[in-house]
Amino acid sequence: MAKHWKALLAAGSLALAVSQAHAEDQQLIKRGEYLAIAGDCGACHTEAGKAPFSGGHAIASPLGTIFSTNITPSKTAGIGQYSEQQFADALRKGVRGDGSQLYPAMPYTAYAKLTDEDVAALYAYFMQGVQPVDIQPEKTALPFPFNLRFSMAAWNLLFMDSKPFQPDEKQSEEWNRGAYLVQGLTHCSTCHTPRNFLMAEQQDKNLQGASLGTWFAPDITAAALQGKPHWTREMLAQYLATGHASNGATAGGPMLEAIDKSFSRMTAEDRQAIATYLLPQDSATAEPAQANRWTLVRGDDTPQAVLSEGAQIYRNNCASCHNLTGEGLNGLPALQNHPVLNKPNADNVAMAVLQGVWPEKGQGMIGFAGQLNDHQIAALTNYVMQDIGHSKVQISEERVKSLRAGGDASPLMLVSRIGMAAAGFIVVLGLFWLGFRRKNKR
Template identity: 35%
Template sequence: MVFGLRAKSLRRCFACGALACAVALPAICRAAAAAPVTADVADTADTATALVARGAYLAKLADCAGCHTNAPTGRPPKPSPPFAGGLPMGSPFGTIWASNITPDPGFGIGRYSYEDFERAVRDGIAPGGKRLYPAMPFPSFSKISDDDMHALYAYFMHGVKPVAVPAPKTKLPFPFNQRWALAVWDEVFAPETRFDPRSDRSAKWNRGAYLVQALGHCGACHTPRGPAYEERGLNDGDPLYLTGGTNDHWFAPNLTGDPNSGLGRLSADDIAAFLKHGHGGGLLAFGSMVEVVEDSGQYMNDDDLQAIATYLKTLPPREKSGHVDTDPARNAATVEVLRTGSVEYPGAGIYNAFCARCHRADGQGEAGKYPRLAGNPIVVAPHAASLVRLLIEGSRSADTIDGPQPHRMPSFVGKLSDTEIARVLTFIRHAWGNEAQPVAPREVTQMRSTLHR
């Protein structure tokens, strides 16, 4: 751990200058307002304002609001204060409550020094030595650059409104309530390294890799986890990185170049559009990804969106699953079955009655409204959890500033039995050239029980 100790010492050196800068921000702004505006004062005030603005953008990239705001801001019926915490997050060990990260000195992080802030974000250790649960993606945030960390601190201290509201305390059952044990977890599974750009790659590729691996912490959902809830890969050098993972009963799909259950058949522009609006390449964001698009993706500038897409498109196919036969004859055969019923095909009648109006007989959906099911990576994914949960709970598409009008998919609880849901999903996973494992009724029953539906 010699390298880790050196890294922490270096961060403390950087912290001294950053803390002095951050503490001076309010005084700088007051002085600029009260005194005649000289060039030096104006430049300093502009620099402080720019630092806070940059931090605000980085907080969007990191989707801090997604976990630390109890409801999407600005939406009815009663928006919760931004960053005030209180969002319950499911984990295999129990419910973890997101903390208040506004600059309120009593219930938030208002008394955090820069060093406190940086240690919590990068190392998962709050003031007083309190260990944070790995629901906080500090294994990814350890890669955030010092400049970006300074900007984030400036924003949360001077660009966020303090909210004097306590967040519910996390109370996990024994032995998971023993936070001291997390020191062992951190030692084994939490790296203490910055992002290291690759000299053999372009600046655009390196920017995309940094956003995906660090601020975007995409691996927190899209990488499988081990028995200790650890991500089984933290960068593209790890063979399981971004190959898909299950979180809170949603399966986050493979983001490598697998042409079937991954991104292999999507273009870089498709990926950028998906992140920006929740629609791209005939695919549509649903479930927890909707909030990622609304709270983060839609605010990314075009250069960063393209950088992310560029990086993802270079990932080689890994953990291949399912198959998509693109022969037009396979699609035509399904259309004929749905049109005539000439072949007994379990689930086809259910699809005709409940799904075909939006997703069409050819499985192509409607651009900007309904996703295609033919060749959809999530349809041929190794796990059908997302499809099952989608039919049980329903979902909605993303509501973005300049994206398509949002639409809602209804819940089919009360309309279809567990067996009927399993049959129509099995049909979808075998129609139009899709080739994936069938869905058993017990999978639907188990999911419904888990969701209390």
């Protein structure tokens, strides 16, 4: 009888241990899922309308299109064969399971800061929390010499800072959490830090603003955020949560996408930590942007002929939502004092006009690429910058044309062309040599 009880007890505690281990696994997977959201893995590895993380998302790079890979646990098409070590190396060193180098379109230079614990949680999630998908996405084929993946090893040697994250003992825990997130997982620098001609981030210009070819990711260093219009920690946290801030900012383009998919789904504590890191000294609360709700389009009988071309286009296309003088209308955003008008270039105004602004929640703005030509968009943008934003910054018709086409080609393409020319030259030399040998043999 006693034996029987003991066996039951043992079985019971075993079941308890098993369910405890199971609960721990589940917790690790949940944690990994959160980290995958914060790291916005889906931005590049999930194609709209396709299975999560099955890859195939086309990323335009100055060198040509790079396709993201399938990172579901499929053993044939994904990373199902990856050991935790191989997964860690892909994330932190940019080395794939087969030992070849990844292109830095995968932000491993930022993920290099991830702790072992976070990598383990991400691994648990991708192996156990994601559905395997056995479909191989389109393969990346860059032109010579960039198709030689081993050349990335040299690039890493030159530009990669693989030091793990170093907390700063003098700063608060919250600041350090923010530093860890900004430098690593949320990879703010991949957009906000300018790059050198080899596409590496310029460390001495960290977060000082960069063009993504089309949209411009502005300077978000404390010095810039404390300028005009000014940001407090509270506004930054608001902006990361909703895409709107009480200083009048609204987010568009890739920032809006990152907010919708990633930052808005992070915890309020993590967003607060990011704000604390970006603004180590909180700015004083500024006077709130004036409330623009429920104002009406002001009557205006200026004859059309007196107005500049830009003003006319503005009246006909924009005033119904942003009001005649840009002070906003019925809860739609004001352009007066909007931070986007206070930038070193007018690219984002022109981009908003071309593509529109499409938040997941709330009112959006249609794009005008179909209705307005480059000349009209330049005239309109210059009117908005000058007459509504009181800015001296102007945009040219050529720039609008380039933005419409997806941005300028990088000087690196020249390297490719030189590379092609060199390769062609070598092939021609080789053919001569072959011909020469044949002749001699005869």
